[in-house]
Amino acid sequence: MNFKKELINWYSINKRELPWRATQNPYYIWLSEIILQQTQVKQGLPYYNAFVKQYPSVFDLANASEEAVLKLWQGLGYYSRARNLHTSAKYIANELNGVFPNTYKDLLKLKGVGDYTASAIASISFNEVAAVVDGNVYRVLSRYFGINTPINSTEGIKEFKALASSLIDTEQPASYNQAIMEFGARQCKPQSPDCNICPINDGCIALQKNLVNALPVKLKKTKVTTKYFNFLVCIDKDKNILFEKRKQKGIWQNLYQFPLIESKKSLAAEDFHLLNLESTVLDSVDFDYALYNEADKVHKLSHQHLYTKFWIIEVEQLPETAISIKSLKKYPAPVLISSFIEEFNF
């Protein structure tokens, strides 16, 4: 058997039963593909089930509020995916009368849908011959063909897309695409793959040249920056609390948090004055304060390390913008904040 037939055969035997593999409905395929971007199946699966249950059709998703969509997405990360998902749902429901785009070219017009996702939906839902290239495909192809072009270089992206397009089974593109991805995820794994039981080990260049652990090649890691966050947990006698939407672009856009003041170093209890509250709502108001955590809560993201303090501030009366403490959990919030809310238990 050749490369593509071996992969499809391996897939027919080893594929996992997953809910999005029991349908060709483009709405469900789209949902699964967005959720699974840069996300492992195990992490994304419960979110997929929750979205299908909460929003059975694209109209249900379109008619939801962005806040409700973000709340359901809470904890999954890369929140622009949720915002774009909602934007595209409204576009499909309202501009396209609910008729899902059915070609690679038209799918690309959806916000949050790039080359990979357009290819995945086009092939899986509509059987279009469009080759997917995700992290799994980069790994399988770079190893099997012994290609050391960096997968995240402009040249590498072109080269691997062309190679994948030349390999796809034009008779069964849906099966081929899912086969090579599943093969990469389960057999041709990043770390210590068992090449002894690999069905295509006889033709694998990386195995012959002992380069399995050296491929694929990826350029430069992202630089990690360190930040010091101070969250002001402001509570009043009526059990109201300040909780704000992050409106600026960047991390956690449109999610909610306690008023935040960044500092240049990790603050101790006696450094409270460094927060400079003179220009805030707390100016000329009597309050008591306490530092909740002496040791920073460290929240590590892929490109930022956040060293975080929570300051508990009690005042007589907060302004009208405050919300009730018991409604806190209704709002979408970063894991860092929702974890604190659980732990503090108000």
Add this chain to the structure above:
DNA sequence: AAGTCGGGGCG
């Protein structure tokens, strides 16, 4: 072409 955007899991 390089940065940005989350959070979890693994060795």
Add this chain to the structure above:
DNA sequence: CGCCCAGACTT
């Protein structure tokens, strides 16, 4: 601790 994950978008 660094790397990876069914990547896309902005600058």
